[in-house]
Amino acid sequence: MNKQNISKLTLFLMGLQNRFTENNLIFKGIYVTFTTGLKEFRGVGSLDEDKIKYNFNGRTQTYDIASLFEKIADDAQSYETLSLIYKERGTDILISADNKNVKMTNTEVKDVEEEVSISTNTTSKAVHSLGETSTLLNRDYYIKVGKADALLKEIGIMSKEGKIKNDKIRKYNQIDHYVELLEGILDKLPKNETINILDCGCGKSYLTFVLNYYLTEVKKKKCHFIGLDYSEGVIEASKKMAKNLGYRNMEFHALDINDYVPDKKIHVVISLHACDTATDMALALGIRVNSDVIIAVPCCHRELLNSYNYEPFKGILKHGIFKARMADILTDGMRSLLLEAKGYEVSVVEYISPLETPKNLMIRAIKTKEENDKAMDEYMKLMSSLNVYPALYAYLNRY
Incomplete structure (x- = not known):
């Protein structure tokens, strides 16, 4: 290949080098094919920690990304054509080079x-x-x-x-449908920085893996996921799934939500089907770290059931089923109101059909302003009227 096109190739490889340096967590591999006449010579590179293990002509060596691309450019001088595929999650970048032209194209991955x-x-x-x-x-x-x-x-x-x-x-x-409900909200997050997403009480993290796929491979957003759960078993299962999928932008910790101290800006806090007051722990953490977005799909509601009372409704609440349903509404309603008091714009939507499960609400909160004193006054009056001291309020005042 002539020197002029080797220079163009080097410029394209420098662009890929910058791409790798900025976000090698979504890198999947490099596949190189050189040709001379009818003969083909192939090279394959895979990530080994922060280096590339590259096999070419039956010999495997380890390079940093700059040294690897320098080698490929040097090798290209000895061949007529080069085809290089740089694979990321969701994207293939193809560089084609010969003595006439050098071009680079991006294509969405087709499995x-x-x-x-x-x-x-x-x-x-x-x-x-x-x-x-x-x-x-x-x-x-x-x-x-x-x-x-x-x-x-x-x-x-x-x-x-x-x-x-x-x-x-x-x-x-x-x-x-979960992804659909979050689509518009996630589009409002910062575009030029890594989005850090904290999943509280993550369990086996199925929905977090789904969100990781969608943000990384469909929306092309740089993101990092942190999963917390007190069960070491489910944490190990999540780590194994992340490894199987090659999702290196994830970390998981067997940890109580109340013990977690973030070492980076948290943009999104998620709590999906965390039992009873575990949802409140997650909401409180989201508020404390000033998360841009808080998403909760509450599960069981036990906390207020045996503690609340409201004299005007005495004749209604004597029926256990009415008291239980009212407790569900009050629990999530007061959670939503306290989020508003802390400066969040809140919407409550039906997550899935009530035919599937009665626990089907999603609370979506977006930080839009400083604290709302009017909403806080309303919340305090409700606490007094209902004779309750909700867990979310208690967690916020504890820390």
Whole structure:
């Protein structure tokens, strides 16, 4: 290859070097093909900690990224053409070079199973055992079969053959709707910095893996995920899944939410189905660290059930079922009001159909201003009227 085009190639490789340096957590590999006449010579590079292990012509050596690209540019002088694919999660960058031209193109990754078809029985009718809420929906999914196959298989929604499992259609619809509900909110986050997302009581982190996939590979946002759970077992399971998927922008800690001290700016706090006052711990942490966004899908509500009373409703609340349902509403309603008092704009939406579960609300809070004194006064009056001292208020005053 001539010197002029070697110089152009070097400039393109410098761009890839900067890309790697800025975010090597989404790097997947480098695939190089040199040709001379009809002969091809291939090189493959993979990440080994912060270096690249590169095999070329049967010999494997370890390089830093700058040294590797210097070697590739030097080797290119001995061949007629070069094809280099730099693979990231969700993106392939192709550099093609010969004696006439050097060009670089970005292409969205198309998995081998992009054209996977879902069985007619699955798409055309509800699976009888799951009922009407369990059909695949007639819409453009955010988490697409084909592109997201590796993720869907790892979290158990897709079979090895590339089909959504009949008994997981409900779950597939739920995770996709979850992404839909967060789409507009996440677009409001800072665009030129790494978005740090804290999942409190993460469990096996299925939805966090889904969000990681969507933000990284679809929205092309630089992000980092932190999962907290007191169970060492589920933390180890999450670490294993992250390793299997190659999601290196994740960390998991077996830790009580109240003991967590962030070492970086937290942009988003998520709490999904954390039991009873664990949701309040997560909300309190989000408020304390001044998180830009707080998302909660509360689970069971026990705290206020046996403590609240309201004399005007005495004749109604004597019925246990009414008192329990009212406790659910008061718990989440007061959580939402206290978030407003702390400067958040709050919306409460139905996360999934009540036919699936009665615990189906999502609280979405976006930090928009300083504290709201009017909302705080209203909250204090409610505490007095209902004779309650909610856990969220207690956690905030403890720290």
